[in-house]
Amino acid sequence: MTERLFGTDGVRGIPGRHPLTLENVRAIARAAAGILLNRRRGGNGCQPFVVMGSDTRASGPALGRELVQGFAESGCRTVDLGVVPTPTVSYLASRLGALAGVTVSASHNPAEFNGIKFFMGSGLKMPESLEAEIEAQVARSASSGSAVPSAKGGRSRSRDLGSHAQDGRALVGRYVDFLRSVFPAHLDLSGMKVVADCANGAAAAIAPGLLESLGAEVVRIGCSPSGSNINKGCAALETEVMRRAVLKHRAHAGVSFDGDADRAIFCDEKGRIADGDALIALAALRLERLGLLRGDKVVVTVMTNLGLIKFLEDRGIASVTVPVGDRNVADAIEAGGLALGGEASGHIIFRCFAPTGDGIVTALETLAAVREAGVPFSRALPSYKVFPQLLKNVPVRKRVPVRALPGFLRRIKGHEARLKGFGRIVVRYSGTEPLFRIMVEGPSAALVRRVSADLTHVYLHESGQERPVH
Secondary structure: OOOOOEEOOEEEEOOOOOOOOHHHHHHHHHHHHHHHHHHOOOOOOOOOEEEEEEOOOOOHHHHHHHHHHHHHHOOOEEEEEEEOOHHHHHHHHHHHOOOEEEEEOOOOOOOOOEEEEEEEOOOOEOOHHHHHHHHHHHHHHHHHOOOOOOOOOOOOOHHHOHHHOOOHHHHHHHHHHHHHHHOOOOOOOOOOEEEEEOOOOOOOOOHHHHHHHOOOEEEEEOOOOOOOOOOOOOOOOOOHHHHHHHHHOOOOEEEEEOOOOOOEEEEEOOOOEEOHHHHHHHHHHHHHHOOOOHHHEEEEEOOOOHHHHHHHHHOOOEEEEEOOOHHHHHHHHHHHOOOEEEOOOOOEEEOOOOOOOOHHHHHHHHHHHHHHHOOOHHHHOOOOOOOOEEEEEEEOOOOOOHHHOHHHHHHHHHHHHHHOOOOEEEEEEOOOOOEEEEEEEOOOHHHHHHHHHHHHHHHHHHOOOOOOOO
């Protein structure tokens, strides 16, 4: 059986350990480029190239060098954009005719983690079927001890792109110009104070300046990356610092990005957090009003609050529910020809602009909706009943298959019967961290807490992990 390298969002782990050993990283790049080249038909006469970016982690450059070498060994050159938001790679890969795009990032994870995310030349994330091919190729190469001979001239220089001969800075400038075009030309942000938490990550060099260029007064948080402070005490998973800053500075809004800026969480002027569900509600109503909500549907995940789903249904907007993961959201959007989808975590896809989630696009679209409403942020946000929901992240030493835990499964069924259709239970292992996630949603917060505590206890006991890992 082929050993898994890819999780729900690329390859993720701690550099130097499996799966992110330097040998593995080079082998993954070599296999990915080789497979994509074999699938490619025709060409423009130039040597194929891969667009690469990274977030601000100290481990990024070393991983990037191995990727460059691996691509070169299959005959591909690399355009290294440096530190950029992950959506930059998706955007430029699709605009430049690249063979693929790759980002060295662990997104919202702590600084000791890192990862590799691949994009197709279309800008869409690499499909699971292709990831499986790469894993199989890496396994075959490892077992046989073989490697693809190095191709001459493979190196990380954007000047080798012929008609695409531009330096990395100019290419990033094209992405910033694209972002500026997302915001309606007849609007600006003058008179608006915005707190921008850039997670000490990839958004720091772009988002605050862009908001200021649109007229906003920006209070900056998390804009001093050191290589070891990405997502630390700030960012989309830790919004309290941003929330307090909104109240302290009497700002009109606050936004927190994650480390690679593909997600965004907001806060209104009263200090109330607006997660991805709330932003989807705002965007869906706006797009429907503008006649841009294709099919009168939005794509959500199993973690989306039932309150949002019922709110949209009452307004004639159907929900297409998919498993967790922005790739699943993107796939459903493409399959249905839809315009909007996302997750409560802040990954939102505005398909009229981009094929993948982009936190800065989400911020611009959200602020545009508030500006168009002509009212404070708190009043612009749609009001709907939010079902009490609790997500428990249980650290694990080993991933015992849920199907091998019959007592735990019986307990889930019992609790689901008690909820009587007014709630849900979703359990799964994280695809990026050693965690088992238990999500409980129900009609009352007290019931949700009791069910969550009970399921956590039963899971730990039956899986042999009664002492949580810290």
